[in-house]
Amino acid sequence: MxxxxxxxxxxxxxxxxxxxxxxxxxxxxxxxxxxxxxxxxxxxxxxxxxxxxxxxxxxxxxxxxxxxxxxxxxxxxxxxxxxxxxxxxxxxxxxxxxxxxxxxxxxxxxxxxxxxxxxxxxxxxxxxxxxxxxxxxxxxxxxxxxxxxxxxxxxxxxxxxxxxxxxxxxxxxxxxxxxxxxxxxxxxxxxxxxxxxxxxxxxxxxxxxxxxxxxxxxxxxENILQSGVEGYQIQVSRHGHVEELLVAKDRLKEFMAELVTSDAVVERIEPKRKDMEAFFLDIVSKEKHSAQ
Amino acid sequence: MGNFHCFYSLTVKALIRDRLVHIFSLVVATVFLLIPVFSMFSMRQVQELSITLCLSAISFILLIFTILSGASSVWRDVEKRYTASILGLPVSRAEFVLGKFSAIAVLIVASAIIMGFVSCLVITLITLRYPADIPVNWLNLFVAVSADALKYVMLLSIALLFSTMSTSFFLPFFASISVYFAGNASQEVFDYVAGEYGTTIPFLSRMIIKCVYYVIPNFAVFNMKVQAIYALPLTPAPIFYAILYFICYTGIMLCLSVWSFNRRELV
CATH class of the missing domain: 3.40.50.300 (P-loop containing nucleotide triphosphate hydrolases)
Structure with missing residues (x-):
């Protein structure tokens, strides 16, 4: 019940x-x-x-x-x-x-x-x-x-x-x-x-x-936030030089495999995602378009 | 009906704490203080005039109290959005309406008792100073005040019905006053039409007047003032008829009030 x-x-x-x-x-x-x-x-x-x-x-x-x-x-x-x-x-x-x-x-x-x-x-x-x-x-x-x-x-x-x-x-x-x-x-x-x-x-x-x-x-x-992941912001360090890379969601595996073979060190991986507000605005604007 | 008492106490508290009611009480006290003075304006019938003034004052004060408290009861709670909170509790709308009605009705009866008691004091003072040939019939006075209280409780049920339907002060206030005046005149109009004059008006008009007569309240049945003023004999039949009429009419009005408020959407 x-x-x-x-x-x-x-x-x-x-x-x-x-x-x-x-x-x-x-x-x-x-x-x-x-x-x-x-x-x-x-x-x-x-x-x-x-x-x-x-x-x-x-x-x-x-x-x-x-x-x-x-x-x-x-x-x-x-x-x-x-x-x-x-x-x-x-x-x-x-x-x-x-x-x-x-x-x-x-x-x-x-x-x-x-x-x-x-x-x-x-x-x-x-x-x-x-x-x-x-x-x-x-x-x-x-x-x-x-x-x-x-x-x-x-x-x-x-x-x-x-x-x-x-x-x-x-x-x-x-x-x-x-x-x-x-x-x-x-x-x-x-x-x-x-x-x-x-x-x-x-x-x-x-x-x-x-x-x-x-x-x-x-x-x-949780699902909404997860489904809103657009890509990953990855901080990589190579020979003391640090760089920020934006990797698309579907390229993450491939990118990580490449990294393993290189001498780069991954410092940080952060998912870059839409927040609840973006999700909400998407739905509301879809509704507006369908009404028109 | 377990929460009936909650609404009853709440409404009593609201009326007792209302500043308007405090001011009104002061006006009432002043009116009763002035009655002995005005009674002396009649050189021959001081006692009769004092009884008339006391009964008229009671009637007028109860009318004002009934209209103001009854007409604003449910409507004001909806307007001020108190009902949005109250009706989210496990209470029924019938409990809300009937609790309010009972509280105001009890205060009307209590006011009638207090004013009746003060009237007795005023009349006693007057009769001691200006003894009349006819002694005061206290029982008749009691019956007259009680009948008045019943009349205003019945009017309250009508005001409450308008209040449950309305979204503003105007409908319950003016409709109740209109019903009050119509209810006081209905018996006379009916008797007039039922008499010789009635034969001169069209049948359809007579039928309409008859229908209206049965729909609107007949407040004439509660008028026992003449018997109280002149100590005339009072038979039990009109008293029982008045009580029976009060129970039936008030009951119907309350059922309609509950039905109307149950259908109302609290947007």
């Missing part, structure tokens, strides 16, 4: 002048238990629509989603999920601690457990000092961190995070990445959306790329 399964999900809106807008088209993917899945796409690609559909906030036109085998339309399917919406907003008249208490109650945690867990997540997200202040006075980054804290409160098995790094300063981003890595170590499943490719490279096991409501590619980050 997958942590999250999306089957031929489609969502069609009626836009201005009754124009049909296909926000999602036959999107299918599964997130395996214990993996970090990055959902990458440009703005307006359908990332948030997918997540909102999974969280039961939008009804799909066709297809369905399930969380640990339970239909996403059932509120009980969210019992094992920690959800952070995009640009979260919380009741401003409550303090951070009161909001966490409210969230804990909806997960049927008892008071002592809520207190204990609240302290833990507030400390983890560096919010202890602001816990008793009304949320009204929180900065954008603090609200974002509170969003992550409330998602972690009940120690869920699956995290669904919509742009978790949005609105955070570099320190906050580093903190969130560290938290995601730690959650992965604990065996938690994480499904998060982003349009920042660097985040995917650092924390994800697999990535799905979405553009204009269609899933364009799903692969492991």
């Amino acid at each position: 997958h942590a999250l399964e999306i089957v031929t999900l489609s969502k069609r809106y009626l836009g201005k002048r009754l124009k049909r807008v296909d926000a999602l088209q036959d999107l299918s993917l599964e997130v395996r238990t214990g993996e970090v899945f990055g959902f990458l796409g440009p703005n307006g690609a359908g990332k948030s629509t997918t997540i909102k559909t999974v969280m039961g906030q939008i009804k799909p036109t066709a297809g369905h989603a399930s969380i640990f085998g339970r239909p996403a339309t059932e509120s009980s399917s969210r019992l094992r999920v920690g959800y952070l919406p995009e640009n979260p907003s919380f009741y401003e008249f409550l303090t951070g601690r009161e909001y966490l208490h409210f969230v804990g109650k909806t997960f049927s945690l008892n008071n002592s457990m809520i207190t204990e867990q609240s302290e833990h997540v507030l400390e983890l997200l560096e919010l202890t000092h602001a816990a008793d202040r009304p949320i009204k006075g929180y900065s954008k980054g603090m609200v974002q961190r509170l969003g992550l804290a409330q998602a972690m409160l009940h120690d869920p098995d699956l995290y669904v995070l919509d742009e978790p790094m949005s609105g955070l300063d570099p320190l906050g981003r580093a903190l969130v990445k560290e938290i995601i890595k730690n959650l992965k170590k604990q065996g938690k499943t994480i499904f998060f959306s982003t349009h920042i490719t660097a985040d995917i490279e650092v924390v994800c096991d697999r990535v799905g790329i979405i553009a204009k409501g269609r899933l364009m590619a799903v692969d492991t980050v």
Whole structure:
């Protein structure tokens, strides 16, 4: 059983002048238990629509989603999920601690457990000092961190995070990445959306790329990076003279064989490859061309 | 329905901490302080006028509170994107709507009780100073205030329904006010059309008026003020009818609110 399964999900809106807008088209993917899945796409690609559909906030036109085998339309399917919406907003008249208490109650945690867990997540997200202040006075980054804290409160098995790094300063981003890595170590499943490719490279096991409501590619980050190898930068030293050579991927074996027969010494070999961003831009531009 | 209580407490907290509610409470206190003064404007019926003013003040204050809190309840949470976070929790939309309704309804009833108690003090003070020939019928006063509370809880269910459908303040606010005025006049219009005058208007028009009469609420059934002001005898039948009508109409409105909010997409 997958942590999250999306089957031929489609969502069609009626836009201005009754124009049909296909926000999602036959999107299918599964997130395996214990993996970090990055959902990458440009703005307006359908990332948030997918997540909102999974969280039961939008009804799909066709297809369905399930969380640990339970239909996403059932509120009980969210019992094992920690959800952070995009640009979260919380009741401003409550303090951070009161909001966490409210969230804990909806997960049927008892008071002592809520207190204990609240302290833990507030400390983890560096919010202890602001816990008793009304949320009204929180900065954008603090609200974002509170969003992550409330998602972690009940120690869920699956995290669904919509742009978790949005609105955070570099320190906050580093903190969130560290938290995601730690959650992965604990065996938690994480499904998060982003349009920042660097985040995917650092924390994800697999990535799905979405553009204009269609899933364009799903692969492991390792495969993508490996398939993006264009050649090798080789540093060779001959009679005390060092030179840099660029060797094509398919010529590497032949080149190395030549080197062995010569008196040159290989100092360094570095793969020269496209990064995740280049891969992402390739796919998005392909989609643009096919649409034209 | 396990999370119903969470939303109930949350809404109570929201209303108690609302600065507008604090200001409104001060205005209410001032109104009740002024009632003894205004009651003395009538030289002969000071007691009757004081009861009228107290009941009118309670009615008006409950109307304002109901419209403001009911019309902005669900719509504001959607607009401020609180629902995006809240409905990502393992809660149902029915719990959310019904929890909100119950909290506001309880505050309406609590406000009616407090204002009813203050009214008793004001009326007692007045009757001690200006004794009337007819003694105050406290039971009738209690029934009149209770019926008013039921009326506004019912209006709340209507405001909530509009709030679940709306994307702005205007529909729930103005539609609720319109329904309130129409609901207060519906019985009179119906009686008028059912009388001799009705024979002069086309059959189709009469049918339409009849249909509208049954669809919009009939707030006249909750009006027991005259019995309270003049200590007239009150039979149990209209009270039971009012309670039954309240249960049925409010129940239908709540079912429609839940259905409407369940269909709503939180884009």
